[in-house]
Amino acid sequence: MLSKPGSSPPGAAPPPDRAAPTLLPERADGPPIRIVVHGSSGITESTDIAALSTLHADAKSCLWVDLIDPDPELVRAVGKELGLHPLIAENIAEANQRAKIETFGEVVHIVLFSLRFAGKAEAYEIDFVLGERFLLSVHGRESDLAAAAKLRVDAVKVLDRGADYLLYALADHVVDGYFPVLDELAEEIDELQDKVVATADETTLQRLFELKRELIAIRRATSPAREIFNQLTNREGVSIDEAHVVYFRDVYDHLIRVTDELDNYRELVAGTLDIYLTIVNNNLSVIMKRLTGVTVIVAGIVAIAGIFGMSEAGTAFAGAEAAGFWIVTAFTLAVAVVAAIILRRIDWI
Numbered sequence: 001m002l003s004k005p006g007s008s009p010p011g012a013a014p015p016p017d018r019a020a021p022t023l024l025p026e027r028a029d030g031p032p033i034r035i036v037v038h039g040s041s042g043i044t045e046s047t048d049i050a051a052l053s054t055l056h057a058d059a060k061s062c063l064w065v066d067l068i069d070p071d072p073e074l075v076r077a078v079g080k081e082l083g084l085h086p087l088i089a090e091n092i093a094e095a096n097q098r099a100k101i102e103t104f105g106e107v108v109h110i111v112l113f114s115l116r117f118a119g120k121a122e123a124y125e126i127d128f129v130l131g132e133r134f135l136l137s138v139h140g141r142e143s144d145l146a147a148a149a150k151l152r153v154d155a156v157k158v159l160d161r162g163a164d165y166l167l168y169a170l171a172d173h174v175v176d177g178y179f180p181v182l183d184e185l186a187e188e189i190d191e192l193q194d195k196v197v198a199t200a201d202e203t204t205l206q207r208l209f210e211l212k213r214e215l216i217a218i219r220r221a222t223s224p225a226r227e228i229f230n231q232l233t234n235r236e237g238v239s240i241d242e243a244h245v246v247y248f249r250d251v252y253d254h255l256i257r258v259t260d261e262l263d264n265y266r267e268l269v270a271g272t273l274d275i276y277l278t279i280v281n282n283n284l285s286v287i288m289k290r291l292t293g294v295t296v297i298v299a300g301i302v303a304i305a306g307i308f309g310m311s312e313a314g315t316a317f318a319g320a321e322a323a324g325f326w327i328v329t330a331f332t333l334a335v336a337v338v339a340a341i342i343l344r345r346i347d348w349i
Contacts, residue, residue: 222258
C-alpha cells in the first residue's frame, strides 16, 4: 500500500511530501498483474482480479491494470472484468501485432513497441487499452512501465489527472527509451565506418548487414506510432481530455525526431556499405596491378629464354658452354631488374 494523501489528525506526525509517493518497483519474480487505484481513499495497489469490476464501478476512481508477461487466460479474465470487447483480449493474447490504434466504441486499443539495446537493438510489444477511467497495459518483463519518471516523481498527481494522462506518462516513457538505443546505434555505426576504412573484412560486412536489418525492424516497429499519436490528438471520440492533447503532441514530435534519425542511420549504413564495396574494388585493382607487373617481368624472361633456347643449359652449368650463353643470361636478368624498377616506381608491384 502506498501513502495516501489527506489531512492528518491533531497531534499526528505530518504527512509525507506529496512528491514522494511512487509506485512499487517491478520485480523479476513478481506477480503477473498489478492493479493501481486512485480513488477517494488515495492510491492503493492490489493483485485481486475479482475486485476489478468493483474498483472500476467507483465513478471517482482512476484505475491502472498492469499485466506483466501474462498468459492468455489472464488477459481474457481481465478483459471480461473490465467489459472489453473480446477481440481486444484476443489481439493482446496473440501478441506479435504491428504498431496500431483501434477503437471499440469509447475504448481505444493501442500497440506500441519499446526498444532495448544489448549488443543489438530489439523491439518488444506493449499493449495499451484506454477506456473511461481505466488504463490496461500489457507487456513483457523487458519493459518496466513502473519506472516511468513521472510515476517515480509523483504517482498521485499522474493518476489524479485521469487515465488518459497516465497513458501519456507511460507512452512518453516508452518513446524516451528510444533515444538511448539510437545513441548506441550511432556509436556502433561510427565504429563500423572506422573499421571499414581500416580493414574491410567479412566480419565488418556481416555486422553492417545485421545493423541494416535491425534498423529496418526498428523503423517498422516505431514508424506507425507517429500515425497513432496523430490520431489521438485529432480523432473525435477518443477519450483524451482537451487539456492533455498538447502532451500527446509532444510525444508525436519526439516520434518525428526518432523517424528522422532512423532514416539518417539507414543512409549512413548504406553509405558505409558503398564505402566497403569501393575499398574492396580498389584492393582488387591493386592486386591485379601487382599480378600484371609480375607477369610483365616473367613474360620478358620467358620470351628471351624461348628465343635462345635452354637446350644447352646442362653444358653451360658444366662449364663447357661458350661465353654467349652467359651474356644472354645476364642480359635477361638485367631486363627483368629494369622492368621491376620501372613497375615499382609506378606502384604496380
